[in-house]
Amino acid sequence: MKKSTLIQCSAIAVSLALLGGCSQKDEAPATAAPVAAPEAKLVKLGFAAPLTGPQAHYGKEMQNGVVLAVEEANAAKVQIGGQPVRFELVSEDDQADPKQGTAVAQKLVDAKIAGMLGHFNSGTSIPASRIYSEAGIPEIAMATSPAYTGNGYKTTFRAMTNDVQQGSVMGRFAVDKLGAKRIAIVDDRTAYGQGLADEFEKSAKEAGAEIVKREFTSDKASDFMAILTSIKSAKPDVLFFGGADAQAGPMARQIKQLGIKATLMGGEMVKSPNFITLAGSAAEGTVASLAGLPLAQMPGGKDYETKYKARFNEEVQIYSPYAYDATKVMIEAMKAAGSSEPAKYLPFLARTQVAGVTSSNIAYDDKGDLRDGAITVYKVEGGEWKVLEAAGK
Incomplete structure (x- = not known):
């Protein structure tokens, strides 16, 4: 057999083998590999x-x-x-x-x-x-x-x-709704407590009240007898506290012990179940605000x-x-x-x-403050916080 004939036969054999291979793939296609999900x-x-x-x-x-x-x-x-x-x-x-x-x-x-x-x-x-x-x-x-x-x-x-909204609502509420003419204020000297008390004082004065005492304590204190004794002599109608429930609870008890008749008021850190637990029956009648709706x-x-x-x-x-x-x-x-x-x-x-x-x-304004927001005023009645009114929208 000639060399050229051998080459032709080999080529034909290879072609047949390839065709056979393709035919087998067509009959039994391989399963495609799963595409991995992108990692989070x-x-x-x-x-x-x-x-x-x-x-x-x-x-x-x-x-x-x-x-x-x-x-x-x-x-x-x-x-x-x-x-x-x-x-x-x-x-x-x-x-x-x-x-x-x-x-x-x-x-x-x-x-x-x-x-x-x-x-x-x-x-x-x-x-x-x-x-x-x-x-x-x-x-x-x-x-x-x-x-x-x-x-x-x-x-x-x-x-x-913010405290401007809460303080202003509570100052007006004390005068217009509670009829307070003489007001005492205590704050815990924190940025929150002092700031809220300042805004409350400003609003109460604008509404016509007299600030008869302004005292301060700390956010670690639990004995307020000296401050409260001084306040008692001023005979306030309302005592506003700028601070947390950990101080407001004992303060409410000591207000009752001293026979002070003033209504205790506070902000949202007073409006908590913990305040009622700490104050016990002395919590009755306390008024506090909270940002937003109930x-x-x-x-x-x-x-x-x-x-x-x-x-x-x-x-x-x-x-x-x-x-x-x-x-x-x-x-x-x-x-x-x-x-x-x-x-x-x-x-x-x-x-x-x-x-x-x-x-x-x-939504926020250009400072990052909330554009809209109500302030709800609560009062402790029967051992629970009850809604008095929503204001400040």
Whole structure:
């Protein structure tokens, strides 16, 4: 056989083999390898509040609201910019202490958080806000002192109405509704307590009341006998306290022991179940304000109450609905921006218009304060906080 013939035969054999191979593939196609789902991007959210000490009940309830919102976002498999993300909450205990607050703030910045939910107290939020601002990290705090947003940082936003709104409502209420003409004021010298007391005093004076005593204590005190004895001689109709329930409870007891007839008033840190526990029967008749509407009247209050109880097996107290909304607002801003990078979603956060649990339209002004917000006034009757009126819309 010629060499050329051998080559031709070999070529034919190879061609037949290839054709046979193709025929076999057509009859039994191989299964395609599964396409791996894109890995979720980790987005860290910071949280800080007092988680130990006498104000821990405030911080833990606030934390619950954030946890609930983060868990819901993760269960919904949120995508940002077309990429799946998983949110992780990085929590720190600031102990309601300004020095600890700044240390915690720097720690969270170093942990590369994308946004900050907290702090709780004005005294910690104000110094910590500078650290977040310098890092360009948006912060939504529970702080109510006007000074929190008064520094002009573009990264600061507020979860609740401020002390100007609360103090002015309560000052007018004391005069117009309680008929107070002589008023005594005590504050705990914290940024929150003093700021709220200042705004209350200003409003009460404008409404025509006389401030017969202005005293101060600390947020660690429990004995107020000397202050209250001095106040008793001034015969006030109302005694307003700017501070927390840990002090207001014992103060109410000592007011009763001394036979002072003045109505005790306070802000939202007094309006708590813990105050009634600490004050006992002396809590009766105490009047306090709270930012926003009562839970039952909030747009999403009923649904929130149901899922909060199911998750934590306890009642909603004061702050968790606002913390929940703050978390939702921050995540919605990231989704709208298509990015969890602080510089990219910050402008969207500033332009927020979102329906939440606490309000049908959560939106901020150019300082980061809430544009709309009611103040509800409560009174202890029969061992429970009862609504007197909603005002300040």
